[in-house]
Amino acid sequence: MSTFNRRSFMKAGGALVGALLAVGVISSHALAADFPTAKVNTTGLAVTDTTVKVGILHSATGTMAISETGSIQAEKLAIEQINAMGGILGRKIEVIQEDGASDWPTFAEKSKKLLVKDKVAAVMGCWTSASRKAALPVFEKENGLLFYPTFYEGLEQSKNVFYTGQEATQQILAGLDWIAKEKKAKTFYLIGSDYIWPRTSMKIARKHIERNLKGTVVGEEYIALGDTQFGSVINKIKLKKPDVIYAAVVGGSNVAWFKQLNAAGLNSAKQTMLTISVTEDEVLGIGGENLAGFYSAMKYFQTQTNPENVKFVEAFKKRWGKDAVIGDVTQAAYLGPWLYKAAVERAGSFDVDKVQAALPGYVLKDAPEGPVTVEANHHLTTKLRVGKWRKDGQADVVYTSGYIKPDPFPKGYQ
Amino acid sequence: MFDYSMAEIGNIVVMQGFSGLSMFTVLLLMALGLAIIFGQMGVINMAHGEFMAIGAYTTVMVSKLAANFGFVNYYFIFAILIAFVLAFAVGYFIEFIMIRHLYKRPLDTLLATWGLSLVMQQIFRSTFGAKEVSAELPEWMLGSFKPTPDIDIPINGVFVMFLALIVTAGVYLFMYRSRWGLRVRATVQNRVMAGAVGINTAKVDRMTFALGCGIAGIAGAAFTTIASTGPTTGTLYIVDSFMVVVFGGAASLMGTIASAFGIAQAQSILQFFMTSSMGKVSTLLVIVGILMMKPEGLFASKLRK
Numbered sequence: 115m116s117t118f119n120r121r122s123f124m125k126a127g128g129a130l131v132g133a134l135l136a137v138g139v140i141s142s143h144a145l146a147a148d149f150p151t152a153k154v155n156t157t158g159l160a161v162t163d164t165t166v167k168v169g170i171l172h173s174a175t176g177t178m179a180i181s182e183t184g185s186i187q188a189e190k191l192a193i194e195q196i197n198a199m200g201g202i203l204g205r206k207i208e209v210i211q212e213d214g215a216s217d218w219p220t221f222a223e224k225s226k227k228l229l230v231k232d233k234v235a236a237v238m239g240c241w242t243s244a245s246r247k248a249a250l251p252v253f254e255k256e257n258g259l260l261f262y263p264t265f266y267e268g269l270e271q272s273k274n275v276f277y278t279g280q281e282a283t284q285q286i287l288a289g290l291d292w293i294a295k296e297k298k299a300k301t302f303y304l305i306g307s308d309y310i311w312p313r314t315s316m317k318i319a320r321k322h323i324e325r326n327l328k329g330t331v332v333g334e335e336y337i338a339l340g341d342t343q344f345g346s347v348i349n350k351i352k353l354k355k356p357d358v359i360y361a362a363v364v365g366g367s368n369v370a371w372f373k374q375l376n377a378a379g380l381n382s383a384k385q386t387m388l389t390i391s392v393t394e395d396e397v398l399g400i401g402g403e404n405l406a407g408f409y410s411a412m413k414y415f416q417t418q419t420n421p422e423n424v425k426f427v428e429a430f431k432k433r434w435g436k437d438a439v440i441g442d443v444t445q446a447a448y449l450g451p452w453l454y455k456a457a458v459e460r461a462g463s464f465d466v467d468k469v470q471a472a473l474p475g476y477v478l479k480d481a482p483e484g485p486v487t488v489e490a491n492h493h494l495t496t497k498l499r500v501g502k503w504r505k506d507g508q509a510d511v512v513y514t515s516g517y518i519k520p521d522p523f524p525k526g527y528q
Numbered sequence: 529m530f531d532y533s534m535a536e537i538g539n540i541v542v543m544q545g546f547s548g549l550s551m552f553t554v555l556l557l558m559a560l561g562l563a564i565i566f567g568q569m570g571v572i573n574m575a576h577g578e579f580m581a582i583g584a585y586t587t588v589m590v591s592k593l594a595a596n597f598g599f600v601n602y603y604f605i606f607a608i609l610i611a612f613v614l615a616f617a618v619g620y621f622i623e624f625i626m627i628r629h630l631y632k633r634p635l636d637t638l639l640a641t642w643g644l645s646l647v648m649q650q651i652f653r654s655t656f657g658a659k660e661v662s663a664e665l666p667e668w669m670l671g672s673f674k675p676t677p678d679i680d681i682p683i684n685g686v687f688v689m690f691l692a693l694i695v696t697a698g699v700y701l702f703m704y705r706s707r708w709g710l711r712v713r714a715t716v717q718n719r720v721m722a723g724a725v726g727i728n729t730a731k732v733d734r735m736t737f738a739l740g741c742g743i744a745g746i747a748g749a750a751f752t753t754i755a756s757t758g759p760t761t762g763t764l765y766i767v768d769s770f771m772v773v774v775f776g777g778a779a780s781l782m783g784t785i786a787s788a789f790g791i792a793q794a795q796s797i798l799q800f801f802m803t804s805s806m807g808k809v810s811t812l813l814v815i816v817g818i819l820m821m822k823p824e825g826l827f828a829s830k831l832r833k
Contacts, residue, residue: 175650177760179658308805337804340764342755343554345547345685346799346807353532353540366764369660369756377682377754378543379672399660399756403670 146204154203154463160233161464166205168193168454169212169228171239171249176216177365182241184395185263185447186211187434189238192451195429202455203464210234214241218248225249229256235464236261238450241443243267243310250275259466261450264443265390265413267314268522273470276453277493279446280413281522282315285390287322288498288515289411290360293388294327296513299357301332305347306362306391308336315362315390318527325526332356337363342370348378351385359387368396372404382407388500393441394507402507412442414483415501415509426482439507445482453478453488493520539678544800550685552792553692556785557750558765559772560692560699561743563784566773568703568716569736571627572638575645576769577762578652579741582618583611583748584663584757585656591663591752601666608691608749615745620738627737628730645762652759660758669753684753691750695743700781702739712736716779775815776826783827790826791815 151163160167170189172182193207201207210232212224221240228234229252236259240246243266253260253274260275268281293299302323306312316334323329332354335347351359363371368391375381387408394416397405416427416439426448431438453473458464461472474490487495495517501509558580565573587607594603622644630637669687672680703709714722715732723729748761755761776787791811799807819825 174658175653177763179653180660180758183658335804338808341804341808342751342764343551343795345550346544346796347804349540349544349547350800352543353536366660366755366758366761369662370754373684373754374682376670377672377680377684379674379680395659399662399758401662401664401756 145200149203149462155235155465156463157465158233159235159464159466160208161205161235164205165208166202166464167208167210167232167234168451169210169232169234169237169239171212171214171221171224171228171237172241173216173245174211174213178214178216178241178245180365180399181395181443182214184439184441184444185238185241187438188263188430188440188444188448189451191430191433192448194433196451196455202458203462207451214239214245218242218244221245222248222252225252225258225260226256229253229258235259235458235466236454236469238263238447238454240264246270246275257466259454259469261454263447263450265446267311268524269314269528271491271493271522273492274466275492276450276473276488277520277522278449278453279443280496280498281493281520282311282318283521283524283527284493284496284498284518285411285413286315286318288518289388289390289500290319290322290327292411292500292513292515293358293386293409294323294329297357297386299386300329301354301356301358302329303333303335303351303354303356303359304331304361305333305335305337305359307339307364307367309339312336312362312364312391316360318524319360321527337367337371339365339367341367344371344374345378348375348380351380352378357386359385361387361389362391363389364391368392369400369404372400372408376404392503393443394439394509395441395444397503397507398439402503402505405503405507406505408503409512410501410503410509411498412501413496413498414440414442414445415499415511416440417501417508418483418499418511420482420484422480422484423482449478449481449486449494452481487517489520491520491522493522495519535678539676542679543681544796546681546685548793548796550682550689551796552789553685553689554751554754555768555772555788555792556696557688557692557747558769559776559784559788560695561740561747562769562773563740563776563778563781564699564703564743565737565740566770567778567780567784568712569631569733569740570634570778571631571737572634572641573740574638574642574766575622575648575762576740576744577764577766578645578648579615579619579744579762580748580751580765581648581652581757581759581762582615583608583745583750584752584761585652585661585748586611586614586745587749587752588656588661588663588757591665595664600664601668604666604669604749607663608746611745611749612742613745615748616738616742619741620734622741623734623737628733631733645766649759649762656759658759660756660761662756663752665753687753688750691746695746696785699743703781708732708735771815774825775819777824777828780825780827783825787826 155161172186197206214221238261263278265279304316392410457469457473461468473488476488479485498515499511500513502512503509562576590607594600672682711727711732715729772788776783795811798810
């Protein structure tokens with residue numbers, strides 16, 4: 115992550131004789147002196163001469179801990195790396211971690227605690243849309259700053275939130291285009307868990323399939339969260355024989371879905387499936403043998419071979435164990451602290467309004483997924499990748515799209 | 529539906545019939561342990577799902593061992609036995625330190641066992657991590673059995689079916705054909721009288737509770753073949769378990785079987801003709817309707833009140 119440091123090094127270099135540069139501690143003190151606290155913090159945030167407090171707000175307990183643990187790990191890793199290179203404007207990041215406990219009102223309550231009591235300068239957090247929707251009013255009222263990592267349904271844009279995951283159209287359209295072209299697919303069966311993200315996503319997918327791809331949707335189905343019995347649904351699919359199953363099943367249901375699909379003889383040799391809800395994290399539970407040959411559309415896969423990613427994977431495993439895997443959202447969560455650092459440095463201030471204004475237009479060149487651009491709508495321009503799952507739980511990237519601009523309020527898809 | 533050939537429709541009917549049966553056996557396995565604990569003893573055990581999770585985690589661990597020592601093809605037998613023993617032992621212990629103090633306060637058991645379920649979930653999370661894990665299934669259990677090229681009968685479904693049959697038969701023999709079962713039933717019917725004729729009711733309670741937990745362990749082991757295992761796996765099963773037991777009539781084994789069968793068939797057929805969520809909703813509506821008319825469930829016990 116060397117380029118992050120270039121600006122700070124130049125500043126420090128101006129202030130100090132070259133010999134002192136080699137000593138990180140001294141240079142960061144000097145840097146902090148360049149930016150007196152009274153100037154960079156005019157709104158009473160928890161920023162001192164040597165530290166800045168940043169919140170992490172995810173579910174460490176409860177159902178969602180399965181998914182959110184990876185995000186916590188990625189954010190902590192990024193923060194440790196930032197601290198190791200001197201922090202932000204010479205101030206070390208001090209993490210205050212709160213547990214949303216998979217309970218949406220708790221997210222709101224803890225957001226309030228972080229913003230009002232701890233006065234954190236920014237929060238990395240939330241995972242499900244429900245938790246974000248619960249916390250959002252607090253962030254808007256207290257004028258906080260939230261970096262949100264999950265790919266989600268879109269239809270939202272707040273000046274207090276930066277969305278480091280993809281919104282729905284970024285994840286859906288290019289993936290469908292690819293599979294329609296690659297597999298000559300004409301008929302699609304849509305299946306998802308029954309809540310806002312899959313339903314919004316499928317709505318967009320259906321419009322795109324019917325209008326732009328001239329295909330047919332032969333079935334659309336939503337499964338109650340946590341349901342593990344797919345016998346009837348699988349039989350319906352067998353009767354309809356779709357060219358492609360397009361799936362957004364989440365959580366415990368996901369595992370049952372793939373296991374039963376295989377057991378019913380619908381493996382990847384017989385059935386093409388593209389999912390938008392399976393990352394390396396989910397594969398741990400599903401088992402690679404149940405997934406092998408199916409496709410996922412994501413912006414990031416752990417097997418990407420660009421040097422930034424190789425370095426990231428290595429650091430992640432070193433910090434969290436060699437068995438740790440990195441899914442799409444984990445990588446997106448890793449971007450949060452780096453984007454925040456860049457924003458503060460561009461603004462030359464920790465003040466929320468200045469930081470918000472400074473980030474759009476910024477290109478994070480050495481993100482593990484490849485360069486991303488922060489757009490004026492607070493979402494990122496990214497690429498979309500299609501991965502084909504292997505038995506060992508990793509995916510081979512078979513398709514990479516061009517850059518896709520975020521469009522959280524897609525016209526004609528609602 | 530008319531643009532399909534007769535053969536296609538025939539195949540789907542066969543597979544759909546199997547899928548209903550398969551759901552029936554899953555529900556039955558879930559509910560059997562609870563039928564003993566809640567049905568016979570009247571203990572509202574909210575931690576029932578967590579005892580299933582004990583069985584599931586045991587299976588996952590044994591499968592890891594099996595992968596290391598190369599007995600993957602038949603580890604499942606051991607896994608089921610160990611799952612039973614472990615869940616039985618934990619149940620025995622819990623009865624001793626907690627449940628036995630609450631027999632006279634049935635509503636408090638609800639709160640206490642709910643607390644217990646949270647504690648157990650956090651223990652799983654701290655021990656095995658928050659992420660979901662899967663047992664590695666032996667090769668023979670993957671895939672499907674094909675009587676004709678167009679019919680797939682999932683082998684794991686058949687496996688769960690046989691296991692459910694064996695466990696049900698075992699519970700039946702135990703409850704209605706053994707001295708132990710006699711004592712259990714005597715204690716359920718009249719605790720004071722049972723004590724007066726020399727039955728050690730405290731011991732009977734402990735064994736009964738532990739047995740119910742052990743059966744939950746077996747169920748948990750079996751479910752690793754169809755779903756994954758995480759700290760909160762148990763919460764997925766608890767509602768269905770109670771639904772089956774309550775709908776069947778709390779104190780009746782036949783009721784539990786009939787209720788599991790009815791719910792599974794209704795749900796499976798409705799889900800085929802409607803969407804999945806609508807199928808489930810309709811099933812629940814029917815159950816609520818029937819319970820309003822027959823609050824004691826399908827097979828009411830003939831106890832004098």
